[in-house]
Structure formats: structure tokens, C-alpha cells
Amino acid sequence: MYLTQGLHRAVQQFPQRAVTVEDGRRRDYRTQMDRCARLAGALAGAGLVPGDRVAILALNGAVHWDYFPGLWWGGLVANPVNTRWSLKEMAYSLSDSGARVLLVDDAFLERIPELRRLCPGLQQVIHVGAAPTPAELTAYEPWLAAAEAVPDRRVGGDQLAVILYTGGTTGFPKGVMLSHSNLWSSAVGRLAETEVPSPFVTLMAVPLFHTAGLAKLVTQLIVGGTAVVEAGFRVDTVLADMAAERVTDVILVPSMIQMLIDHPTFADHDLSALEALTYGASPISQALLERAMAALPGARFMQSYGMTEASPVITVNPWWNHRGEALRNGRVRSAGRAGWGLEVRVVDPQGKELPPGTVGEVIARGDNVMLGYWNQPEQTAEVLRDGWLHTGDGGYMDEEGYLYIVDRLKDMIVSGGENVFCAEVENRLARHPAVASCAVIGVPHDQWGESVHAVVVLRPDSEVSEAALCDFCREELAGYKCPRSVEYRDSLPLSGAGKVLKNVLREPHWRGRDRRVS
Template sequence: MLSLNSDRYLELYLAVGWAGAVIVPLNIRWSPIENEDALRDCRADILFVDKAFAPVGATLAKTIPGLKLVFADDGETPAGTENYETLIARSQAMPDAMRGRDDLAGIFYTGGTTGRSKGVMLSHGNLMANALNALGEGLWPSSTIYLHAAPMFHLANGAAMYSVLLSGGSNVVIQGFTPDGVAAAIQKERVTDVLLVPTMIQMFVDHPTLGNYDLASLRRIAYGASVISDAVLMRAMKALPHVEFTQAYGMTELSPIATVLHWKEHIGDGRAKGRHRGAGRATLGAEVKIVDAEDKVVPRGTVGEIAVRGDMVMMGYWERPEETARAVIDGWMHTGDGGYMDEDGFIYVVDRVKDMIISGGENVYSAEVENALAQHPAVAQCAVIGIPSDRWGEQVHAVVVLKGGASATPEELIEHCKTLIAGYKCPRSVDITATPLPLSGAGKILKRELRRPYWENRDRRVS
């Protein structure tokens, strides 16, 4: 599925499983090259597109042999494309394929440490375990009117859909996030719940016309995907004093929730203890531990890698057994996030073990950006790091050494990257230096040395 949010997207999440097929939600912010790579990788049979992505879909269908194209939107159907509603009208209802908990339900593509995206395989059991865990935590009760404002290709939003359907709540869909669009939907549909990434929360509560809308129905905002700053959280709580905030921490490989930080920890005694800066405690059905480089549990308060075990842990990476074996050890998913656990079991994320940046709630793997930069003929050496950003949490920053006699401007390098990878992955800033990048004894670029000036005097090395 390559589409903005729609009611048909929700239908497809359910219908594909009913049919015994596998859904692959594609990232609408990716470049056509990246989505082509994903489609070829999973050997997709059918691509559903809306108006916004019909031209891209037509190109992909010409490029990938045997790929069938279906137009899942209102309006005129492009030539050579099947129409979603026409297909339904001329087809007989089919019986449930009765897929079991261990059957593959979806492949969700995420960035890769090697420069190529990899498909996270989630089973029906994975998705249902996460949905039930969320309900057990008190998220999305039966009275919920949930707004799909975050992209539906993101598993966090898709997973919320399953919980809301199980609880008997209602799903409200808008095409995509804008502050006015969210506020208008809340006012019109009496929305009670929405999931937003911190960047969206900041844009929403800082919007100059927010006071023009009736937001009295809104009861809960869940947030995640990246760390929220104290300043943004305080502004949000002030702007929406009747709303409770809940953080969910996790990753696609965990279907996606691992820990939950409830509203009570954002205020009162929990806040006094600094828990509002944490990621909460293990959700129902999950175990969490902090391990060192030898995979041994470290003492409470000691920073190590966060590892998670439970029925929500992915089946593995699509056709990448070696990467799966590195990530999942004895059933424990190694997240790549550095953090510590306090005496009460609360998790605090303070760094990243993986070479990953989270910008505006989107994962960006440095290797992907470096591979794009390295294809520029003037680049001799490059390194990509995350630096603090008030708006995006973290900002993609590149340090580049040019070849002797070559020239290139930061703007040229950024534009070059945009031809190869999604815009949000491209550097927002570039330092061009004549000094060779610092190397370890094994010849690996010491990115911590490059990151240090930007993160000095901060409690954590992620934003």
C-alpha cells in the first residue's frame, strides 16, 4: 500500500489478513527508488495506490514485472489500473483464510545499518499480542474515538487501530497531519484520543489558531517514536490542561510497544522523581533488561543496551537470517538503544548503540545517508551523525572530506542526496572539512568524537 491515510487503508489492513495474504505498508516519504527496492525485495504481487501516488505507482508497475496496480481512491481511475470499488462490486465474498498466530501478517520496512532497508516480519500473533497489551495498559478503552493523524504506514498508528477495533472504539481518519486538520477533526468528530510524535505535538500546541477550535472532547494524547523535551511537554500540558499524556516506547521489531509511561508519572510524585523524562516500565506481556556488550545484565542505574522479550518480538527480518540472529538472541530483541533501569523498573533512554538518528519521529540510519553522499564524485570521505534540534529532536548532519582538487557546496551535496533517498533522511546541515575524519585503530570513523561538541553538557545523548 502506497497511500495517504484513508478508510480504505484501514479496510486493507483487515482484508489482506482475512485473505491469507501479507500487507506491506510503504513509506510515503521514501523516494521511488527506495520503494522499488522494497517491492522487489518482498516480491510484491499487488500495489494499492491513491491519487497522490498513482503516478509513482504507474512508474513502479512498468519497472517491476508482474506487479498489478489497484487505484484505491475516489475520482477517475488512471489508465491501465484496476479500480478498488469495481473489484469489490464484481467479486464474491470469500471465506476467512483462518490464518493462525504464527502466520506472517505483514512486512514493515525499516532503515538498515548496511544502507538498505530491511523488512520486519510480524505475525498475526505479534500484532494481537501488542494490541491486547495496549488494552491491558488502559490505552484505547471502548469509549475511544481515535484519530489517525500520524501516517498509517507507521506501525504505531496501525497498531493503535487493532486495539481500538478490539475494544469496540471508533476510528476517525484524516489524510495526514496538519495542526488545523487535527484540530478540525477533533472538533467535528468529538475525538478523544490521538497518537502524535513529539514534533507533531510541538507544531500542534504552538499553532496560532489552536484557540479557535473546540478541543474539549480530547482526553488523551499518546506520544512516542522519539524523546520529548521538557519544554515541549510543559507547553503541551499548559495548552491542553484537560488532556492526559502517555508515552509508548518501542520499535517496529516489537510490534511496536515495549514500555509505557503513564500520565500519573508526568505529574505529582512521578514528576518529582524525574520519571517524566523516562520511557516507563515494561508493558504487560513484555520483559525488559539492560545488558552489556557481552549480553550480561548490568546493575540497576548502569547504562547498557535495552533488550526486550515477549510475544510481540518479530518473527525476524525478511530473508535476512544473519541480521535476525544478531538482533534476536535467545528470544530477546536487542533494540540498539542505550539506557538504564532504575530501582523501580523504569527505563531511561540516554544514547544509541546502533548508528541511528531519530528525526521528527522517523528512523534514519547513518549508513543509508553515507551511501548516498559517497556516490557524489567530489566526496572522498563522509560521516553522518545526529545533532540536537529544537524542532526535529535530532537533525541529520554530515561531515564531508572532498577529493583533492574537487569542489562541492553543502547545498549541492544535500540536493544530490535527495535524488537517491527520502528527503527526511537527507542532511539538513553539512560541514566540509579539509581535516581527515578521526579513525580508530581498526580504521573505523570515531563518530562519538564528531558528536561530542554538539552533545556536551547534556544528560542524554539523544533528543
């Protein structure tokens, strides 16, 4: 189980097949394998050894197909930086992971001087863009061309492959450690669940710093498919590329699906080649799902439920539950059943499995479950107990093992597919001089599923506007974490133990809905 295996297989069987298509530029598998071998050689020449971390701060691009398999070729560990983060969050992930080398594209060049100041452990920054390379950086293409192509180390199994940083309840992101085996087993399990389109031409529109995007890249390499790479989700460009390249496979979050089918030129594009559409990261409304299936009648819709810590899939709701009787009996609203190679249970606070129909915490185990959190043994022990991953999601199972998610036990919001830990936002808000106390909750949002809502108690004789509070948060937090709405109160509802009763704050916003997540 080494993640470069797909490259070797593809070069042996179809070396001229395109591995990536980016802005009309195609790169074949034979060329790609040589670039990966050279990247591993260049990094070894820079003094890196197996196990060292290399980061990338870049929008989706063909360079990621150098970066991920190229690092694995040399036994190195990837640390893709969330491009939506604030400078402080980026610097934390780089310093915490101990990244020695950073690849950066044109979009983030202006951040490099401050990142180098905040991250003294960065020994080299490589510029991978088309703009002129600043004198203090290394230009990627000449550096790569001059490197020696080295043999594949074929590192795999339980060796660390990637550290993906996700939001933290303590105010700092946590580094999720995923091994070669974690990513491989999750990908192969998904492939076993459904029919693989042939040809496999996937649209890569979800960001590659997220587990969903990375999982799709791993899957594509395993099957030897082609990725049509999108730097961002511009609907007009996505529609044009899907039609021109005859895309057969795509993974989208619900907000992307809505933007796609609502675009005024949607009907002008021939998307008849699309065979498989996987949605996830946040639940989808029944109305949007039915509209999407009507708009794309030739596509098999499938839902995946999971989390970064599971590489990412835990359950799968296959395409045959998106039509016929399953639409009428509500099974389409389930998160599906345990994926191949996994066990999933619903348990009480003591870890005892609950009978069907009883709400408890969803737990899972399998080869896809993470190694743990980087340098966070206590948080690892809290989440990984007795071999089981405790998701923090509340749900129940029916008699046939279908899982229904009804609430979030951990204090987290999912907005547009991004995880937002309430404590992280609350910690920032509480530092504003006008704020006496605050609580952050998720409220329903038609496009993003949930949006961040702050309930604020001001200090006596203090005033601060909603816009000012949001700007204050944006100084240190990614934009998607900042409150979209603010509610001012004289006090917060508290339990007898002095804990904020968030269920009381959430109730008016979610009244009349059958579950407390959107």
C-alpha cells in the first residue's frame, strides 16, 4: 500500500494518457512520473530525508500532481496549507509541522516575507507560479529540470503521508496524521462501492488542502484517470471545462451544486458525459437534490459522510438510494451505511452500542482511521478510544444499518463544506474590548448549509457594530470562520454549572426542522 503505485501502473499501461488538464495544457503519465522522480531528487539534494515535511501554499494546479506523489516518491510528508486561512493560521501550521520547504504560487507571493519572519524553520521557499520569481526565492521549473531523477523509495503502509490541519477547539488547528494505508484503504473502499466511470475524467474543483480533494487525487492515481484541474470554483469556467473535456466524475459540496445548476448558462453546456456525482462535506436539502438530479439525469448521485480523521469516508449512500422507493421512504436522507472495510456504531456516553432508532454518538474503525493528531497526544487519546474514532456527531441507525445524522455533539459548524469550531471564533470575539461574553452557533443558510452566528453580551457603556466585530475576527481568522450575523443580548442562558445553553440559543433558528444540522 504505497501511494505511488498508481503512477507505475499507469506508465506501464497507458503512458500517453493525460494525468492532468489545466487551462487546456495536458501532461501525460510518463512525463508526470519523471517530474515526481526529479522533485524527490531535488528535495534530497536540499538535504531533506524521509519523514521531513514539505508544505505547499497554492490554489489547485497541476503542480499538486508533482507535489503529492513526488513527496511520497521520496518518503517525505505533505503539508498542504489551507489557502483560505489568515496569515497567523498559515504560520501556525507551518511552524507546528516543522515544514522545512514551502512551495508557493503567484496568488500568495506577497505573504512570503511575513511567513518567513514567523516561521524561521523554513529553509527554502520555491516559487511555482508564472510571475517573475523574487530574488530571495527559488524558481521551480529550472530547479526541477536541474535535479536528478531518483528511484522511488516505495514508502507505504503505516508511514506518515500527509498532515492535514483542521480547526481546533482550543483555538489552534490540529494536524491530522494520515498514513499511506489510511488514504489507500479509504480510496479502494470507495471504489468498491460504486461503478467506476470509463474513461475516468474527474473534475478537481474542491481544494486540494482538504481531505475530499486529496482523496479524489489518490483515487484518480489508483485508477490511472485524468484530472481536469480548476484553480477555483468559477461556475462559467467549470461548466465550459466539464463540457469540453467530457468529464465523467465529479465531487462537489452542496453549495457548489446549487451554483452550478442555477447558473444562467447551465443549459447551454453539454454535460451528458457525466456519470458519477458525489456530494458531501455538508448535508444537502431534498429540494436541491431533486433539482440537481433532474438537471443531470444521466449522473449517478452518491453521498459520502466522513471527516478528515477518517481519510475521509465513513459511510456511503449509493446511487440506487437516490431514486425510486428510496426517494419516497426517506432513505435518500440517510448518510448511508458503513463503507467497505469499516465498522460503524452508534453508542452511548459509556461506549455501549445502542439499539436501532436510538440517538447516540457515531463511532468508526478501520484502516482508514488516522494515526492521530500531530504533537497532540491528549487530543488523540480523547478521539481514538479502544480502537474507535469518536466523531462527535450524533445519529441513529435503522434496522438495516443505515445511519441518520441528527445533531453535532461537538461544538462545530459546517459552512459551505468548511469546519468551523465555535470555540475558535469565541476565543477571538472575547478578546474585543467591548465584548463581555459571547457564544457562537450555527444557523440555517440556504446556500452554505449553516452560517456562523454570534450572540454577544457587551460590557457596560460599550458599543461595537456587527461589521466591526466581523472585521476584528478577520484579522486572525479565515473569512469563512467570521460571524455572518451578530445578535446582541443582555445575558447568555446558563446551566446550573454555569455553562452556556447553546441548545436554547439555537432553538429559535432550527424550530420546525427534523435535525439540528443543515
